[in-house]
Amino acid sequence: MEARAVTWLRIIGWRLVFSVPLLLAVTFGMFVLAKASPFDPVRQYLGDRAMVTSPEIMAEIRANWGVDRPLLEQYTTWLGNLLQGELGESRSLRLPVTQVIGERLGWTLLVVGCALVVMLAIGLVLGTLAAWRRDSWLDRALTGGAFATEAAPVFWVGLLAIWVFAVSLGWLPAGGLTDAAATEVTFTGLLRHLTLPVLVLAVSQSSWLLLYVRESVIGVLREDFVLGARARGLRERTVLVRHALRSALLPFITIMGARVPELVTGVILVEAVFALPGVAGTTIKAALAVDFPLLAALTLLATIAVVLGNLLADLAYTLADPRVRVLGVS
Amino acid sequence: MAAVEATAGRRPGRRPVLAVATLAVLVLAALVVPLVAQLDQQLVDLRSAGLPPSLAHPFGTDEVGRDVLLRSIYGLRVSMLVGLVAAVVSVVIGGLVGLVAGTLGGLVDRLLMRVVDGFNSLPHLLFGVFIVAMFAPSPTAVVVAVAVTHWTTAARIVRSEVLSLRGRPFVDAAISGGSTRARVIRRHFLPNLAPHLLLATVLMIPHAIWHETALSFLGLGLPPHMASLGNMINDGQRSLLAGDWWSSLFPGLLILLPTLALSALAQHVRDRANPRWRSELVL
Numbered sequence: 001m002e003a004r005a006v007t008w009l010r011i012i013g014w015r016l017v018f019s020v021p022l023l024l025a026v027t028f029g030m031f032v033l034a035k036a037s038p039f040d041p042v043r044q045y046l047g048d049r050a051m052v053t054s055p056e057i058m059a060e061i062r063a064n065w066g067v068d069r070p071l072l073e074q075y076t077t078w079l080g081n082l083l084q085g086e087l088g089e090s091r092s093l094r095l096p097v098t099q100v101i102g103e104r105l106g107w108t109l110l111v112v113g114c115a116l117v118v119m120l121a122i123g124l125v126l127g128t129l130a131a132w133r134r135d136s137w138l139d140r141a142l143t144g145g146a147f148a149t150e151a152a153p154v155f156w157v158g159l160l161a162i163w164v165f166a167v168s169l170g171w172l173p174a175g176g177l178t179d180a181a182a183t184e185v186t187f188t189g190l191l192r193h194l195t196l197p198v199l200v201l202a203v204s205q206s207s208w209l210l211l212y213v214r215e216s217v218i219g220v221l222r223e224d225f226v227l228g229a230r231a232r233g234l235r236e237r238t239v240l241v242r243h244a245l246r247s248a249l250l251p252f253i254t255i256m257g258a259r260v261p262e263l264v265t266g267v268i269l270v271e272a273v274f275a276l277p278g279v280a281g282t283t284i285k286a287a288l289a290v291d292f293p294l295l296a297a298l299t300l301l302a303t304i305a306v307v308l309g310n311l312l313a314d315l316a317y318t319l320a321d322p323r324v325r326v327l328g329v330s
Numbered sequence: 331m332a333a334v335e336a337t338a339g340r341r342p343g344r345r346p347v348l349a350v351a352t353l354a355v356l357v358l359a360a361l362v363v364p365l366v367a368q369l370d371q372q373l374v375d376l377r378s379a380g381l382p383p384s385l386a387h388p389f390g391t392d393e394v395g396r397d398v399l400l401r402s403i404y405g406l407r408v409s410m411l412v413g414l415v416a417a418v419v420s421v422v423i424g425g426l427v428g429l430v431a432g433t434l435g436g437l438v439d440r441l442l443m444r445v446v447d448g449f450n451s452l453p454h455l456l457f458g459v460f461i462v463a464m465f466a467p468s469p470t471a472v473v474v475a476v477a478v479t480h481w482t483t484a485a486r487i488v489r490s491e492v493l494s495l496r497g498r499p500f501v502d503a504a505i506s507g508g509s510t511r512a513r514v515i516r517r518h519f520l521p522n523l524a525p526h527l528l529l530a531t532v533l534m535i536p537h538a539i540w541h542e543t544a545l546s547f548l549g550l551g552l553p554p555h556m557a558s559l560g561n562m563i564n565d566g567q568r569s570l571l572a573g574d575w576w577s578s579l580f581p582g583l584l585i586l587l588p589t590l591a592l593s594a595l596a597q598h599v600r601d602r603a604n605p606r607w608r609s610e611l612v613l
Contacts, residue, residue, distance in 0.1 A: 022448045022451065026448075148586065152585070153563075153585055155544065155547050155563065156563055156578065156586075159563065160579065163570050163578075167571060167572075167573050174571060264453035269544060269547075269548075272547075284459065286463075287460065287550055288549055288550065295463060298456075299456055299457070302453045305453075306452065
């Protein structure tokens with residue numbers, strides 16, 4: 001127990017040490033890009049009013065935002081504010097960035113969380129089935145479907161789902177969180193509105209998992225201990241779930257953490273297609289409006305999510321594999 | 331590895347032939363059709379707006395009456411071109427980084443590989459979005475966005491290949507024969523790296539196309555007036571809600587088909603090119 005705690009602390013420590021330069025580089029890179037950008041943020045902010053605003057007032061806004069100061073100074077100011085939990089004001093929504101994120105992060109986490117659960121269910125069950133009935137028509141249909149969803153763009157799959165389930169069949173709403181007439185978010189309304197986005201995200205993310213589980217279960221099914229389990233007359237289901245799937249899962253945990261970037265990409269596109277008020281869809285709005293404070297904060301948030309994903313993967317791996325636990329991090 | 335073995339046991343069958351045929355038809359269409367087409371892809375004809383697929387318009391027409399088949403082929407042409415350029419640029423960047431890391435080794439190698447790890451742990455699409463947002467949507471911005479986020483694969487491949495080449499006897503012989511580093515790179519590394527670079531470029535193209543379409547779909551890719559597959563799906567989004575499925579379905583199929591064909595082909599080539607994998611797994 002003692003040794004495990006030490007190992008965990010060491011992993012967390014190393015990850016944090018490595019993530020600090022990464023986060024610094026990413027945020028600094030954002031400032032360099034913003035500086036190189038041909039857009040004038042003040043003109044962008046004022047829109048049509050830029051024509052009638054006097055240069056003095058524009059210079060005042062510029063000084064107010066600090067965009068007229070040198071790059072390094074802007075960056076260190078932003079960094080200092082960040083450490084105090086101050087992320088500035090969104091220029092397109094005219095709200096504090098912390099408030100925008102606070103209001104929207106929950107929806108994104110809800111969609112991602114539900115999608116992860118569904119994705120695991122789809123990937124594990126269908127992947128094991130495909131491996132068990134290898135080369136059958138079922139296996140071919142499943143792997144074919146997985147390759148197709150892997151190659152198909154998520155937003156396109158989302159649009160097709162809207163066409164089939166919302167437009168043609170009329171079973172589920174096409175987007176948003178509530179019906180047009182509704183005044184508050186209800187549980188059943190939420191369930192109806194989130195079903196399609198969650199399923200689309202889960203299906204698009206589960207194809208690699210299905211293929212992966214299939215490959216590893218096929219590999220494990222040939223191992224001696226599976227042969228032994230079968231020879232002892234254990235039921236096929238026990239062999240499959242307790243022996244084959246369990247040992248096939250080990251490497252998958254680390255890959256899972258490494259897939260967070262793809263998950264971020266998926267949720268951005270799904271929120272855009274289904275017009276959900278989450279942080280991922282807001283990223284696109286911020287980008288279209290060249291809203292630097294908001295876009296910078298959201299990009300930082302996504303990078304932190306990736307770092308955390310890697311950390312969780314490491315920790316889960318230590319938990320699952322006694323060799324890593326005992327021998328420590330390599 | 332198990333998948334390699336699983337397919338190796340089976341005969342390759344008609345799958346690679348089918349994949350090559352699909353790719354050939356699509357590439358030929360994208361190259362030849364714009365040269366010989368009688369119709370103008372940008373021709374707005376409101377009388378025939380929103381027509382479902384028929385003999386005259388096999389993919390139907392969009393909300394302003396433009397032929398979806400013709401526009402899809404133009405879109406495929408644009409997407410393929412942007413994809414090709416982005417893939418070449420990212421493989422060149424990645425190849426240079428990999429070559430430097432592999433050749434110099436030591437601290438430079440470790441540092442560069444940390445940078446590669448860093449770039450790999452970024453959400454690619456988000457950074458593409460950021461880059462395009464800070465510069466106006468244009469083919470150049472898309473190419474830069476894709477290349478900046480995708481060079482790492484080529485860097486890894488080239489680095490590991492250079493490392494294995496460095497240990498080969500003919501490189502030792504060249505160095506003891508008095509070859510300079512530049513000569514070793516030119517005469518020994520590059521010819522051996524060429525097939526890997528080619529394969530990396532080809533496999534990068536679908537990724538690049540995917541990114542171009544995703545960015546365009548979000549309104550952050552190619553300018554809206556250009557017929558690209560992503561822009562078409564974005565346009566089709568509005569008419570989809572009215573039930574006009576064809577203007578989003580067919581452009582999407584043209585993204586799906588080449589990607590599937592190329593990955594089937596890559597799988598086949600990989601199985602064929604490396605018989606060692608097969609025998610290892612059979613044992």
